[in-house]
Amino acid sequence: MSASNDWIARADRRIMKTYGRYPLVAVRGEGCRLWDADGKGYLDFLAGVAVNNLGHCHPKVVAALQQQATQLLHCSNYYHIPSQIELAEILCEHSFGERVFFCNSGAEANEAAIKLARKFSREKHGEERYEVITAVASFHGRTIATISATGQEKVKAGFSPMLPGFKYVPFGDIEALRAALTPSSCAVMLEPIQGEGGVNVPPPGYLRAVRELCDQNGLVLIYDEVQVGCGRTGKLFAHQHEGVEPDLMTLAKALAGGPPIGALVAREEHAATLGPGTHGSTFGGNPLVTAAGVAAMKVLLEDGVLENCVTMGEYLRGRLEEMKSRYGFAREVRGQGLILGMELSIEGGEIVKTALERGLLINCTVGSVLRFVPPLTVTRAEIDEALEILDGILAEIEN
Structure with a gap:
C-alpha cells in the first residue's frame, strides 16, 4: 500500500x-x-x-511564525497583544476601517457582522430593525446564522429551521434590492464578487447604487471580503475597484498567509456598538496568527x-x-x-x-x-x- x-x-x-x-x-x-x-x-x-x-x-510568514512560537503562543484577550494591535493598525491604515475585531474564520467574522448590524440598528432605529438582506447564490459560512444568510438552498438542506431575519435578492439587481426593503430592514450583506456562487461579478455601478440605497434608508452596508479580499482581485480589497466603502467588512482566508484567522473591520460609529461582554473569541487574534498576519500584510503591500x-x-x-x-x-x-x-x-x-x-x-x-x-x-x-x-x-x- x-x-x-x-x-x-x-x-x-x-x-x-x-x-x-x-x-x-x-x-x-x-x-x-x-x-x-x-x-x-x-x-x-x-x-x-x-x-x-x-x-x-512564504518564507516571511514562516519566519514570523517561528519567531513568535518561541515567545508566546497564546494569551487571553483580557490582555493586550502587540501583534494583534499592529495587524489592526495595518488594516485600518489601508482601509475605511477604524476598529477591528479578530476571530478565527470567515463564518465567525460574518457572525460578528450580523450581530453588530442588528444591535446597532436596534439601538439607533428601534426594535423592529433586524432583517439582513443578502444575495441569491451568496455564501457566508457554515454556522446556523451564516447558512441562514447564505442564498443557496443546498447548504441549508437538513438544518431547518433557519435563523429568521434574512431575505435574498438577485445579485447585481438594484431594483430588486430596493423592492425588498421594509421597515424591518437593518443591513445589506454582499460579496463584492461572489466566489462559491460561480465567480459572479456585479455590473458596473451596482456597489455604488447599493451604498446610496443604504445611506438613504439608514442601513448598515456589509461587504463579505473573506474570499476576494487581501489582494485577490489586484487591489487590497475588492470594493476598492469601485471606490465605494462599506460600514463593515469581513476578512479571513488569506489574511495570515495560511494560519486560521478572521476579522471584522468597522467604522468607529458602528464598532462602538459592541462593548465589553457583547462579543468575544477565545483564540481570536492570538499572538501566533496575528504575527503571521502582520508578515503577510507587509508582503502584500511592499513586495x-x-x-x-x-x-x-x-x-x-x-x-x-x-x-x-x-x-x-x-x-x-x-x-x-x-x-x-x-x-x-x-x-x-x-x-x-x-x-x-x-x-x-x-x-x-x-x-x-x-x-x-x-x-x-x-x-x-x-x-x-x-x-x-x-x-x-x-x-x-x-x-
Whole structure:
C-alpha cells in the first residue's frame, strides 16, 4: 500500500465525511507547488481555496511564525497583544476601517457582522430593525446564522429551521434590492464578487447604487471580503475597484498567509456598538496568527504582490478567453485579478478529477464553473504549464 493510500484508509476510519475529498494526501508545499505523501507534485491553482495568496509557506510568514512560537503562543484577550494591535493598525491604515475585531474564520467574522448590524440598528432605529438582506447564490459560512444568510438552498438542506431575519435578492439587481426593503430592514450583506456562487461579478455601478440605497434608508452596508479580499482581485480589497466603502467588512482566508484567522473591520460609529461582554473569541487574534498576519500584510503591500496579481490575472484571463473560443462547451470567462471562472455548458466535476490526476489542482463551483484562484505570486510559466494540462483535457472532451 502506498503512503497516500495508507493515510486515506486511516482517514476513512476516523474523520467525519463532511468533505468529498479527492485522493490526494498533502504533505508539503512551496510557492505554487504542492506535494503528496508519495512525492507527486501538483500545480496548485486552488491555493487552499484562496487562502495561500502568497503561495505555500512564504518564507516571511514562516519566519514570523517561528519567531513568535518561541515567545508566546497564546494569551487571553483580557490582555493586550502587540501583534494583534499592529495587524489592526495595518488594516485600518489601508482601509475605511477604524476598529477591528479578530476571530478565527470567515463564518465567525460574518457572525460578528450580523450581530453588530442588528444591535446597532436596534439601538439607533428601534426594535423592529433586524432583517439582513443578502444575495441569491451568496455564501457566508457554515454556522446556523451564516447558512441562514447564505442564498443557496443546498447548504441549508437538513438544518431547518433557519435563523429568521434574512431575505435574498438577485445579485447585481438594484431594483430588486430596493423592492425588498421594509421597515424591518437593518443591513445589506454582499460579496463584492461572489466566489462559491460561480465567480459572479456585479455590473458596473451596482456597489455604488447599493451604498446610496443604504445611506438613504439608514442601513448598515456589509461587504463579505473573506474570499476576494487581501489582494485577490489586484487591489487590497475588492470594493476598492469601485471606490465605494462599506460600514463593515469581513476578512479571513488569506489574511495570515495560511494560519486560521478572521476579522471584522468597522467604522468607529458602528464598532462602538459592541462593548465589553457583547462579543468575544477565545483564540481570536492570538499572538501566533496575528504575527503571521502582520508578515503577510507587509508582503502584500511592499513586495509587488498586488502588481503581479494584476499582470498575471490579465494574462490568465486572456489565455482562458482564447481557450474558450476553441471549445463549444465553454460559455464565459469572468472574474477579476486572480479569481477567475470559466462557465461551461457541461458538468465540470470530471474535469477537476482529471486535472488532479495530471498534476493540476482547480475546483468547480455550482456544478459547471471551473474556478482558478492560484497564489498571487504565480508566474507566467506556471500559468502556461497549468493551461497546457487543462487544454489537453478540454481537447479530449471536444473530440
